Amino acid sequence: MTHLDAPPGLETAERILHEAAALFRTKSFNGASMQDLATAVGITKSSLYHHYPSKQALLAEIVEVTMSRVPPLVAEIAALDIPAASRLHRAIALHTAESIRERDYLACFSEESRYLSPAFMALHREKKDRYEALFQQLIEDGIDSGEFVAQDPSLAVMAVLGMCDGAIRRYRPEDGYSPDDIATAFANAAIRGLGVHDLEQIDAGEAAL
Amino acid sequence: MTHLDAPPGLETAERILHEAAALFRTKSFNGASMQDLATAVGITKSSLYHHYPSKQALLAEIVEVTMSRVPPLVAEIAALDIPAASRLHRAIALHTAESIRERDYLACFSEESRYLSPAFMALHREKKDRYEALFQQLIEDGIDSGEFVAQDPSLAVMAVLGMCDGAIRRYRPEDGYSPDDIATAFANAAIRGLGVHDLEQIDAGEAAL
DNA sequence: CTGCCTGCCGACCGTTCGGTAGACTACTCT
DNA sequence: AGAGTAGTCTACCGAACGGTCGGCAGGCAG
16 A cells, blocks of 8 residues: 555545545535545545645645636636627636536635635635636726626626626536536626627627637 | 523524524534534523524524525515516515525525435425526516526526525625615616516616505 | 422533644665 | 655544533422
8 A cells, every 4th residue: 555556647635635625515614524535535534634734724725726727717818809798708608617617626715715714814815806806897897888887896796706606506417507508608697687788799709719 | 590581682592593593604504613602692502402402403493494484575576467577676686685684594594504414404405496496487487478588597597596695695794785785786687687678667667666 | 388390501421523643664766 | 785755554632522411590380
């Protein structure tokens, strides 16, 4: 029983992180014990502590890798030189698809991050606020340009991101929807909900890409 | 120190339930201990067990009182003899306002109910499905009548209720929005998002009531 | 006055929690 | 061959968990 017996593509530390994200999503941070995690990974509880110093550190790591992966993708979309409605459409679709595909990690990011210790929490709040500000800016751009009807942008971002987060909890693979199915439906609904009058134009723009 | 000293309007059992709902929302079911609850109520942990047989029973009771209070209100709206879009608008506004006003209870209903023991869970799933079916039926009605664009009703209900649930987690009283502000904004956004073409007519209908 | 019932309490139970200590094994590098 | 190291193990720790027990104070009915 050594550390090189069976590396099926993933290092132990990475497997631990994966299983931890999965457990934190399904049983919540407080509901998942280190023993549960050890069992899922197939090692003993003590061995976990060789790779990560604490349960908190596991959560912090999960949140951080997610934070450094997804926001840049959205930021890239936000910087495109296309109408705000099109940018927001793509941003929502990406955020939603990512939320479903990597729901273990995104659930930790959006739901379990509140269990971060105060030290990590402060850091995380700031990053999360910056991430959500990307969406709010897109909405404000769209209102300014007349693509969306005048409305409170912070309520709009609350509605949109709340909807996306909901997908994580409500998604069930056995229902037969692909992440992209849901992502597209949500993005369409959101753009329409913001009061855009020519959704067809956005669809056409997407199809051309 | 007797049981009749200071009933400030609420019986002990009811105060326990209130504080439990608040704690379960803020710290989650697994994160809130019976000692936390006892401290919040101002009695000892042992005394809790005089009123409720277990922590599980507390959660079950919270979920059940919510379940027997809110769905009838929505069912009443769903049965009104007005266009589907108007009924759905009012149903969403009510659900959202209620989610925010009674967010301790509604959070337990929508988020913590997954910690119910299997026995209670089965019962709860059925009721929750029936509740959500109310919304889905309204959406299907609106599609059939041409008020909403053709779309997958179950994805639509996923988006709408996900958005509403999000309000519970994202709402912060200090931001200055009233529950009704958010409820109206969400209902408008949702109806628009479903593809209704004459939102003004719905607003006019609401104003007349 | 007596006896019961309600609400509460301090003390305690067994279990599980996150985390630690130290030894063992097998691999790598010199 | 020998030293070092990475990864795992068994065994254990103190604390906190949900829950139980027996008893005590006081209101109330007989």
